Amino acid sequence: MPALEENRQENLLRKMNEQGGFTTPDNYFDAMKSSIIAKTSGDKLTIYDHQGGFVVPELFFETQKNKILSKSTTSRAHKISLSYNQIILRVSSIAAMITIVGFLFLFENSSKSPDFTANISNEEIFNHLVKNDVSEDLICELLNRNKTNKNENDIEKYLYDNADEDLLMDNL
């Protein structure tokens, strides 16, 4: 775009912007400016007063700031707690899925009569479980039916002790 044309367009819009007299709510920005300048390096500060006609309620920014600070102090503990629970849940789910796949593998090999799983690979079953986000309840139910697998605790313990947490998360 030629520079002249670009300048013409910008000037047209800029002129209109200046006519607008963008408003600010009840001296809020004056107070905010003082507050910010007191806490930051004023020479680098740019205050934008023109907001295209949008306004905010009185004392909105102070209220919002307090809300954010309140939430931020509580969010850390909440996040840690959630993350720990999620890790337990996910590691358990993976262990359960591995157990089911193992069970199906054993069942497939030991069964002499043909059945509906005969033509389905273990990998396909595993992918199906993961893709369809099979509920933990269902997995537990299946596990309870399958009392023949005595390695469940060993697998779970092994995952807890040795598996990389990020890798487990990525594989979910």
Place this chain on the structure above:
Amino acid sequence: MAGILNEQEVILLFRNESTKHNAFVQILDAFQKRVYWHVRRIVISHDDADDVTQNTFIKIWENLENFREDSKLYTWIFRIATNEALGYLNKKKSATTSSFGDYEHILSESLVAGSYFNGNAIELKLQQAILILPTKQRLVFNMKYYENMKYEDMEQVLGTSVGALKASYHHAVKKIEEFLKHD
């Protein structure tokens, strides 16, 4: 746009548990208003902008420790804010039934009906013109026109090349001019 804090100093303060809160307050003071207005121009509604701004700063609080200093703190913050705002907007769009018309039209109507817009006729018309733009052009126009952001910083925020951003801005200006001339 110049940074308003010594970013490295603030990040170091944030990584120290005893000064973390103070560092966050400094970041909040420095960016709260700018983030709010940036978000407000995307989501239009004051209440929505309030929600998105709060979510943005909570994300900043939760992730600043992992901030990689290969980008500016300022552009990192605006990238989070932009993504939060666009995500919020998309959720609202998908929740809006088509019988009410397209969502931008609803936003445009809300400028007139809303209680937190008091611009004059020209400002209202300009905002309505901006709302006819595709999302990317709208973002670029607002960031250039209202926030005076450098294209290089915008590139970091939006992940789009400077050349493409300049083209977007050019097209946006053309469309706004057309709208103002003929509508």
